[in-house]
Amino acid sequence: MTQEPDHSQDPEEQGLTEDTLVLDFLDQAGVTERLNRPGTQDVAINRPFEIWVDGPDGWVREDAPWLTYSLCWRLANALCALNYRVLAPHSPIHTVKLPGGERGQIVMAPACEEGTLSMTFRKPSLLRFTHKDYVNSGRYDRAQAIASPVLTLKPWQCDMKDAHAAGDFDPFMEMAVAHLQNIIVFGGPGSGKTTYGKTLIDLFPAHRRMVTIQEMLEDTLPFHPNHVHLHYGHVVGPKALVASALRMKPDHLFLAELTGDEVWHYMEILNTGTKGTVTTAHANDSEAGYARVCGLVKQSEVGKGLDYAYIERLVRTSFDVVVYMEKQDILEVHYEPEYKLALLNGQRQRAK
Structure with missing residues (x-):
């Protein structure tokens, strides 16, 4: 079920630091909760009122009635400010880093559709496996031992x-x-x-x-x-x-x-x-x-x-x-x- 964030307080009205401001906007937008879900790889906002989550079942769309263009803009602007970037029509594309270490890509008009603001957040993998883990988990089961290229068609x-x-x-x-x-x-x-x-x-x-x-x-x-x-x-x-x-x-x-x-x-x-x-x-x-x-x-x-x-x-x-x-x-x-x-x-x- 789609979870709506708590909007009871406006972080800008609380005089918060840039880092905390970004965290609050991420929470308001619903990004934090989705990044924290087990199995999430990416979270994308293509336009207001919807969020896409790339998880165990692939990309899934979730309604986000709270996600107005205004909130998208405040989040994107705060992220750019945190990364010493200026988000504006003459500078509409930026790569940013979130406070939690995730990477984000932000695009605004005129580089994308008017009335939209694209944000893509990638969750870094913290998993680390031994080589034995790959062997024992069957990751090699489909591998073909190829000594030289063979010109044959599939x-x-x-x-x-x-x-x-x-x-x-x-x-x-x-x-x-x-x-x-x-x-x-x-x-x-x-x-x-x-x-x-x-x-x-x-x-x-x-x-x-x-x-x-x-x-x-x-x-x-x-x-x-x-x-x-x-x-x-x-x-x-x-x-x-x-x-x-x-x-x-x-x-x-x-x-x-x-x-x-x-x-x-x-x-x-x-x-x-x-x-x-x-x-x-x-x-x-x-x-x-x-x-x-x-x-x-x-x-x-x-x-x-x-x-x-x-x-x-x-x-x-x-x-x-x-x-x-x-x-x-x-x-x-x-x-x-x-x-x-x-x-x-x-x-x-x-x-x-």
Whole structure:
């Protein structure tokens, strides 16, 4: 049952220290009680009047009728002050540390939706195990002893290949989403890639936590209630939002369009545990699309010092399914898992 905090006293009226003030606001918001629950990993506030708790049963939404925007603002502002940060429209993203040692990520408008204030709190694990604990608890039971990489496909990849070869794209795309494949849609202006991308995102399970990065709010994620929409513009660029999103515990990160040097950081996220995405980029065909993404990476500070062949290999191994569209129609769907395996093992030719 949702527990409502005690609001009988306003901490600001008591003249409390910053540390105590933050603790009281955390208690008023209902964050403290949820962080203290056994099994809690993360607590997230996406918008007023609701709290999400990531615990033994995954993400669970709880109604929070006391959690007004005003209370969210006071909590976020107090946390930033405690960490010597200034939370304001010109400085809307901050990483903070709570008095209890938990890490928090705070985002306010214009970097997120107006009328919302995103806060994500991660509870550090205090557990420590011996190696014998891992052995005796069965953590090794599913481990495979691999001496060298073997270029073989998993059964589900073979199923995807069969559906792809048959042009049976309904189950193909459903399998791509189910197996956390990274999908990129190329096309020119007005090709329909944004609308098609939204259709694919709707295939993801409704319980997943989603973070989007968009210039304008085009995809509202109506079927995924645990979401945060980040917005880039003249105050905050997409590169900063990609970095912030990594601290917001997303199951999936959706960057609406690849446009600049944020591409490098985005691909880093895709290759470090946040798999399963849909994104788009302007291009005249699929091969030109690869070249465009490589060029965007090359524009970044990191990319300037990287060999183009390395960048191309990274781009081609970061995306599993490539789609090309013109005039609302899907003209090409690329899926080459053997080639990706070959590239990951340093080979430049398709595996036999």
